[in-house]
Amino acid sequence: MKVDVLGCYGASIGNYRTTAFLINDTILLDAGTLTEVLSYEKLKKITSAFITHTHIDHLKGLFPFLDERAALKEDGIKVYAAGPILKIMSQNLFNNLIWPDFMKIPSEEKPIVRPFEIELEREVEVAGVTFKPVLVSHTVYTTGFVVKEGRRGFMFTSDTGETERFWEIAKSEEGIEFIIVDVSFPETRRDIARLSGHMTLSMVLKSLDNYGLSHLPVYIYHIKPFFIEEIKEDLQRSKKENIFILEQGKTIEI
Numbered sequence: 001m002k003v004d005v006l007g008c009y010g011a012s013i014g015n016y017r018t019t020a021f022l023i024n025d026t027i028l029l030d031a032g033t034l035t036e037v038l039s040y041e042k043l044k045k046i047t048s049a050f051i052t053h054t055h056i057d058h059l060k061g062l063f064p065f066l067d068e069r070a071a072l073k074e075d076g077i078k079v080y081a082a083g084p085i086l087k088i089m090s091q092n093l094f095n096n097l098i099w100p101d102f103m104k105i106p107s108e109e110k111p112i113v114r115p116f117e118i119e120l121e122r123e124v125e126v127a128g129v130t131f132k133p134v135l136v137s138h139t140v141y142t143t144g145f146v147v148k149e150g151r152r153g154f155m156f157t158s159d160t161g162e163t164e165r166f167w168e169i170a171k172s173e174e175g176i177e178f179i180i181v182d183v184s185f186p187e188t189r190r191d192i193a194r195l196s197g198h199m200t201l202s203m204v205l206k207s208l209d210n211y212g213l214s215h216l217p218v219y220i221y222h223i224k225p226f227f228i229e230e231i232k233e234d235l236q237r238s239k240k241e242n243i244f245i246l247e248q249g250k251t252i253e254i
């Protein structure tokens with residue numbers, strides 16, 4: 001499996017871009033960054049998107065992308081998400097006020113966005129890759145994912161504060177090569193992290209330790225760019241050698 005990190009920060013400021021991963025050139029996991037980095041030829045290959053939650057930093061790449069597909073009369077994409085997420089998208093984003101209702105354009109039978117409701121902890125397969133959503137603890141309904149091709153894969157917390165079920169599954173799931181984990185804030189901003197449904201490094205370390213996962217490679221993501229230096233200092237102080245800062249533009253092969 002090939003995972004291209006299109007964006008992985010908690011805000012788009014300067015060159016820092018927000019969350020989106022492209023899997024095997026065709027499947028998106030979140031869509032915070034898209035047309036800014038992918039050529040037209042690459043955009044054309046995308047068939048599907050899995051969406052973790054409705055915060056705009058995970059969705060905004062869809063707007064220009066869908067607009068272009070509609071204008072060029074190209075095929076639509078399948079959007080997979082849990083029921084509450086699809087409902088918010090249709091009521092609050094594709095509502096002909098914020099953006100055209102691409103769940104009905106150009107026609108109800110063949111819309112640009114074809115929604116597919118997925119169920120918690122049930123695997124869905126797309127082009128040989130399986131996605132299993134797991135409920136996490138953010139300020140809005142959010143699912144992390146287990147993503148696998150064959151027996152191997154990775155897990156993604158999406159945006160979350162301290163949570164339990166995700167780590168339980170991480171512990172029991174086989175073939176997980178790494179986990180991409182929310183560390184949005186430095187330790188000095190623990191209060192804001194709690195209020196906004198995110199984590200600091202020490203919260204992640206505690207969970208890894210509690211669930212016997214301290215050996216696993218971990219990539220931290222969703223760093224707020226204005227705190228990047230402070231988070232790097234937290235990481236240095238932790239002396240952990242299996243925890244890395246995820247970088248946009250990186251390609252991870254599993």
Ligand SMILES: [Zn+2]
Nearest residue numbers: 053055138159
């Ligand atoms: Zn969020």
Ligand SMILES: [Zn+2]
Nearest residue numbers: 055057058159
């Ligand atoms: Zn976010």
